Amino acid sequence: MKKVIAINGSPRRNGNTAELLQQALKGAQESGAEIELINLYSLNFKGCISCFYCKRKDKAHGTCAMKDDLTPIIERIKEADALIMGVPVYFMNLSSGMSAFIERLLFSNYIYSNEIPTVFPKSLPNAFIYTMNMTEEDVKQFGMREKFAVHEGFAGKILRAETKNLYAYNTTQFSDYDKYESSIIDPQAKAAYREEMFPRQCTAAYELGKSILAD
Numbered sequence: 001m002k003k004v005i006a007i008n009g010s011p012r013r014n015g016n017t018a019e020l021l022q023q024a025l026k027g028a029q030e031s032g033a034e035i036e037l038i039n040l041y042s043l044n045f046k047g048c049i050s051c052f053y054c055k056r057k058d059k060a061h062g063t064c065a066m067k068d069d070l071t072p073i074i075e076r077i078k079e080a081d082a083l084i085m086g087v088p089v090y091f092m093n094l095s096s097g098m099s100a101f102i103e104r105l106l107f108s109n110y111i112y113s114n115e116i117p118t119v120f121p122k123s124l125p126n127a128f129i130y131t132m133n134m135t136e137e138d139v140k141q142f143g144m145r146e147k148f149a150v151h152e153g154f155a156g157k158i159l160r161a162e163t164k165n166l167y168a169y170n171t172t173q174f175s176d177y178d179k180y181e182s183s184i185i186d187p188q189a190k191a192a193y194r195e196e197m198f199p200r201q202c203t204a205a206y207e208l209g210k211s212i213l214a215d
């Protein structure tokens with residue numbers, strides 16, 4: 001049976017990112033795959049420590065020397081058939097947990113070779129699902145898609161497969177906006193957007209999960 005692994009790069013286990021990942025996994029499961037959801041923030045791990053062990057000529061390329069909670073997960077990802085990464089946008093970037101995860105997974109399989117820069121053992125279809133407070137217009141204005149195309153490009157090259165993406169804009173941060181200082185946000189407009197758009201974003205995530213093994 002094929003396996004799809006989803007990585008929740010948000011510390012919130014029941015937030016927007018988790019919910020969209022669950023939808024994507026539901027789609028994958030209904031297309032016949034075995035599924036696994038990993039909450040990054042419940043793991044004890046660090047980002048790459050730049051030891052370059054993974055690139056030494058006298059060692060097996062593609063092996064990360066760091067031993068922590070991410071070690072068995074990287075091994076499971078090498079055996080999986082697709083990978084879906086859920087990313088809350090923090091300060092116009094990936095959350096630090098997701099950034100550290102990507103460093104570990106991608107850099108350990110990347111070599112400084114003119115020929116084939118990857119030692120990843122297979123073609124692994126992969127996708128990023130981003131969630132953010134920003135609107136679609138903000139994303140355009142700040143060139144976020146162009147910025148995120150950089151790590152997506154590395155993922156595609158190193159994991160030897162197409163990298164898909166899905167953007168969920170204008171997400172809800174808390175259930176009651178009156179309880180928090182949030183005067184830049186119009187809670188009614190936010191609620192109306194969520195009511196209309198979040199179900200569509202969930203459907204898009206479901207479809208992504210359903211199709212990720214199909215290509």
Ligand SMILES: Cc1cc2nc3c(=O)[nH]c(=O)nc-3n(C[C@H](O)[C@H](O)[C@H](O)COP(=O)(O)O)c2cc1C
Pocket residue numbers: 010011012014015016017018088089090091092093131132133134171172173
């Ligand atoms: C530390 C931090 C920084 C954030 N920075 C941004 C940002 O730069 N742009 C943005 O659109 N949203 C930002 N947000 C909002 C989150 O991206 C948004 O609420 C996201 O949907 C949270 O996902 P979750 O519900 O899965 O945790 C930030 C949130 C936090 C906690």
